[in-house]
Amino acid sequence: MKFTVAIDGPAAAGKGTLSKRVAEAFGFAHLDTGLLYRATGAKVLEGADPVAAARALAPEDTAREDLRTSQVAQAASRVAAIAEVRAALVQFQRDFARREGGAVLDGRDIGTVICPDAEVKLFVTASDAVRAERRYLELSGKGQDVSREGVLRDLQERDARDSQRDAAPMTAADDAVLIDTSDLSIEDAVAEAVAHIKAKL
Numbered sequence: 001m002k003f004t005v006a007i008d009g010p011a012a013a014g015k016g017t018l019s020k021r022v023a024e025a026f027g028f029a030h031l032d033t034g035l036l037y038r039a040t041g042a043k044v045l046e047g048a049d050p051v052a053a054a055r056a057l058a059p060e061d062t063a064r065e066d067l068r069t070s071q072v073a074q075a076a077s078r079v080a081a082i083a084e085v086r087a088a089l090v091q092f093q094r095d096f097a098r099r100e101g102g103a104v105l106d107g108r109d110i111g112t113v114i115c116p117d118a119e120v121k122l123f124v125t126a127s128d129a130v131r132a133e134r135r136y137l138e139l140s141g142k143g144q145d146v147s148r149e150g151v152l153r154d155l156q157e158r159d160a161r162d163s164q165r166d167a168a169p170m171t172a173a174d175d176a177v178l179i180d181t182s183d184l185s186i187e188d189a190v191a192e193a194v195a196h197i198k199a200k201l
């Protein structure tokens with residue numbers, strides 16, 4: 001059985017958490033496509049050429065423990081605006097999406113560019129304040145030296161760059177279901193997503 005769930009939305013909206021839970025609920029595989037750009041960005045911070053780094057990306061690069069920082073997120077957002085970087089990562093994502101047994105992919109352009117034929121498309125949002133607070137709690141909880149203002153600035157800068165770029169800008173697909181998680185618990189958001197998927201299965 002092939003079945004693709006595409007989950008897009010701005011930074012720290014809850015895409016990853018939702019994707020993981022949905023994948024568990026249905027036994028689907030999950031790909032956090034942001035890790036591809038974060039891993040590429042991390043290599044560029046170490047001096048690599050962005051396009052060469054994206055083309056040479058290996059599984060162990062996306063498993064690095066140091067990808068969840070604001071600095072790497074910013075580098076990811078910068079390399080993600082380069083069309084050749086995105087092109088280097090397309091086939092891997094499409095193959096993952098059409099694997100046997102179902103797949104959930106989360107990112108910015110899954111429902112629009114990577115999997116325009118996905119069986120289910122969700123666009124997950126939350127207010128800037130809610131997203132910044134969640135990411136602040138997450139990063140400070142891991143011991144990172146961050147401020148609320150700094151985290152908010154990082155999210156807003158990335159959202160602006162991600163939605164205004166020419167190459168696969170972040171935008172909701174016409175046929176995407178919008179889920180605003182500002183006032184939703186994780187459980188409520190999962191229940192909403194599960195209901196949409198069950199209706200299409």
Ligand code: CDP
Pocket residue numbers: 009010011012013014015016017018134135138181184185186189
């Ligand atoms: O993947 P994305 O950047 O969109 O967000 P995430 O990493 O799934 O969520 C960011 C943080 O918000 C995590 O610490 C989640 O536990 C939390 N979260 C939440 O508090 N309520 C939700 N409805 C969704 C996520």
Ligand code: CDP
Pocket residue numbers: 010011012013016033034035037038073076077078080106107108109110158159162
């Ligand atoms: O977890 P968070 O939402 O903060 O970020 P992420 O999903 O790990 O993505 C990091 C950066 O990668 C984003 O700011 C985008 O610039 C880029 N990205 C993208 O362009 N396309 C995707 N499908 C996924 C991520």
